[in-house]
Amino acid sequence: xxxxxxxxxxxxxxxxxxxxxxxxxxxxxxxxxxxxxxxxxxxxxxxxxxxxxxxxxxxxxxxxxxxxxxxxxxxxxxxxxxxxxxxxxxxxxxxxxxxxxxxxxxxxxxxxxxxxxxxxxxxxxxxxxxxxxxxxxxxxxxxxxxxxxxxxxxxxxxxxxxxxxxxxxxxxxxxxxxxxxxxxxxxxxxxxxxxxxxxxxxxxxxxxxxxxxxxxxxxxxxxxxxxxxxxxxxxxxxxxxxxxxxxxxxxxxxxxxxxxxxxxxxxxxxxxxxxxxxxxxxxxxxxxxxxxxxxxxxxxxxxxxxxxxxxxxxxxxxxxxxxxxxxxxxxxxxxxxxxxxxxxxxxxxxxxxxxxxxxxxxxxxxxxxxxxxxxxxxxxxxxxxxxxxxxxxxxxxxxxxxxxxxxxxxxxxxxxxxxxxxxxxxxxxxxxxxxxxxxxxxxxxxxxxxxxxxxxx
Numbered sequence: 001x002x003x004x005x006x007x008x009x010x011x012x013x014x015x016x017x018x019x020x021x022x023x024x025x026x027x028x029x030x031x032x033x034x035x036x037x038x039x040x041x042x043x044x045x046x047x048x049x050x051x052x053x054x055x056x057x058x059x060x061x062x063x064x065x066x067x068x069x070x071x072x073x074x075x076x077x078x079x080x081x082x083x084x085x086x087x088x089x090x091x092x093x094x095x096x097x098x099x100x101x102x103x104x105x106x107x108x109x110x111x112x113x114x115x116x117x118x119x120x121x122x123x124x125x126x127x128x129x130x131x132x133x134x135x136x137x138x139x140x141x142x143x144x145x146x147x148x149x150x151x152x153x154x155x156x157x158x159x160x161x162x163x164x165x166x167x168x169x170x171x172x173x174x175x176x177x178x179x180x181x182x183x184x185x186x187x188x189x190x191x192x193x194x195x196x197x198x199x200x201x202x203x204x205x206x207x208x209x210x211x212x213x214x215x216x217x218x219x220x221x222x223x224x225x226x227x228x229x230x231x232x233x234x235x236x237x238x239x240x241x242x243x244x245x246x247x248x249x250x251x252x253x254x255x256x257x258x259x260x261x262x263x264x265x266x267x268x269x270x271x272x273x274x275x276x277x278x279x280x281x282x283x284x285x286x287x288x289x290x291x292x293x294x295x296x297x298x299x300x301x302x303x304x305x306x307x308x309x310x311x312x313x314x315x316x317x318x319x320x321x322x323x324x325x326x327x328x329x330x331x332x333x334x335x336x337x338x339x340x341x342x343x344x345x346x347x348x349x350x351x352x353x354x355x356x357x358x359x360x361x362x363x364x365x366x367x368x369x370x371x372x373x374x375x376x377x378x379x380x381x382x383x384x385x386x387x388x389x390x391x392x393x394x395x396x397x398x399x400x401x402x403x404x405x406x407x408x409x410x411x412x413x414x415x416x417x418x419x420x421x422x423x424x425x426x427x428x429x430x431x432x433x434x435x436x437x438x439x440x441x442x443x444x445x446x447x448x449x450x451x452x453x454x455x456x457x
Contacts, residue, residue, distance in 0.1 A: 007191075011184050016177065023173055027166060034161045038154050039117075039128075046130045047115055049076065050147040053086055057096075059138045064090060066097040082150040085122060091142040102146045103129050125150050190215060194222070206233045257284065309348040309433070314387060315340040315379050317351060321358045322377050325366060333372045336362070340379040347385050347454045349433050357429040361389040361450055364423070369393035385454040395446040396439065404439070426450075 053076070056068045066088050068076075077084045087098035103120035110116055112133035120129055127148040134143040194214065208226040211219060257280060264276035322338045329336040358377070365375040369391040380386045396404060404423050430437040436453040 008184055008188055012180060015180050015184075019173065019176065023169055026169070027162075030165050031158075031162060034158050034165070038158045038161070041157075042128070042149075042154050043117055043130065046117075046128060046147055046149055047132075049084065049149075050086075050115070050130050050132055050145050052076070053088060053145050053147065054132075054134050057088065057134065057136070057143060059136050062139060064093070064096070064136065064139050064141050064143065068097055079149075079153075081152040081156065083125075084150075085127070085148045087146045089144050089146070091144075093141070096143075098146075102148050103127070104144070104146055105131050120148070122148055127151065128154070191218065194218075206230075206236075309350060311346045312349045312351045312354060314345045314347050314354075314385060315342065316344065317355055318358060318377055318379050318387060321355055321362060325359070325362045328363075329366050329375065332366060332369075334366060334369060334375060335373075336366070336375045336377075338377045342379075342381055345379055345381050345385055347433075349454075350429075353429045353432065357426050357452070358387065358389075360423070360426050365389055365391040365393070365448070387452040387454075388449060390447065390449040392447040395441050395448050 056066055058065055058067050085099045085102050087100065087102035088096045090096055101122060103122060105116050105118060116131045118129055120127055127150055129146060129148045131144060131146045134145060136143060198209065206229045208229060209222050211222050214222050260276045260279040264273045264280065267273045267276065318340065319338055322336055326336055362375065362377065369375060370393055373392045376390045378388045406424060427437060430452055434455055436455065438451045438453065440449050441447060
């Protein structure tokens with residue numbers, strides 16, 4: 001199961017995580033910067049202690065010694081927080097004064113031109129050590145002074161500085177977090193208002209969503225929803241109009257069928273029933289034809305426009321359809337011909353619907369054309385794939401051209417028992433294939449020419 005994501009949580013995480021990372025990096029940097037400055041400050045004091053010891057080194061008759069009374073040594077080592085150790089050593093006589101366990105630099109290439117600082121351990125405690133070389137005027141001996149001090153004062157000062165730096169930051173992060181939560185909650189409030197407004201609507205309320213209090217970033221979403229609502233309203237209106245028209249058209253043959261059935265029931269013998277039965281058969285045929293066309297029209301209507309169009313050989317389809325209508329053309333002594341320049345011509349489409357489109361056009365041409373007339377079906381590849389049906393019948397008046405594609409509309413005085421859905425179906429299928437439908441007179445003498453031009457190379 002996919003875990004539901006919260007926009008509020010997502011925004012808070014995207015804001016809080018960088019803030020925490022930045023604070024953490026700043027804290028680490030503060031730690032090392034503070035450690036450096038604390039070491040610099042206390043190293044100076046440690047160096048001052050080492051220099052004070054050099055004043056107690058004396059030379060007498062070429063003999064080097066340290067004149068450090070116990071009281072002075074006690075004063076040197078006194079400290080409330082740390083322990084201080086020292087060692088004065090000669091390269092010739094060894095230790096002159098101090099603790100022999102005070103660490104010395106291990107690097108033989110130590111540059112003694114400057115004091116040497118390093119960290120070590122003494123009696124199990126970490127210490128900071130400074131070592132320095134002293135040259136005496138009246139002696140050739142090399143004297144080294146080593147002073148070590150534990151790290152308690154350094155740690156205490158570093159903690160004091162870090163706390164003074166981090167506590168305000170923690171307080172700042174706390175109040176910033178509260179502000180972020182409240183700000184995000186308040187910022188998302190219009191979305192909750194919008195959701196409540198949509199939730200309170202009825203299923204029939206398809207009015208556009210108000211964009212009065214909608215953020216600019218949400219405007220794209222509301223525009224898309226409004227566009228969907230507009231298309232849905234149009235689809236529902238089209239469906240309701242289709243149902244109303246279908247109910248109206250079905251009511252007439254049903255009433256006629258009921259009337260003829262009642263008429264047949266009143267007759268006593270079969271010959272008297274025959275006219276009524278013939279009318280019943282005619283009503284049934286009309287209902288069958290009407291029902292078939294209504295189903296095709298319903299299928300050709302798209303709400304989402306997501307039909308999957310596949311390659312269809314237009315030449316093959318037109319040839320097969322023409323062959324299917326040859327018997328009806330022969331009944332009226334008409335000539336039905338098919339012309340195609342190329343052996344095959346493929347277009348993107350729905351084969352079933354295209355076959356029904358062509359069948360409706362050929363049926364109309366045969367039904368409303370003159371006896372012994374001509375009907376020509378052509379497939380032309382250039383400049384765009386084009387399917388045309390031409391007859392030499394009476395034609396369609398120019399003022400009726402815009403109306404013949406409406407559902408259930410028939411030209412006054414038309415022959416036949418059509419229901420006015422044939423060209424409406426043709427228009428729906430053409431729109432589905434994004435093809436252009438053109439209706440013109442075949443010639444000055446009359447006739448009709450209908451062209452279906454596909455917008456495909």
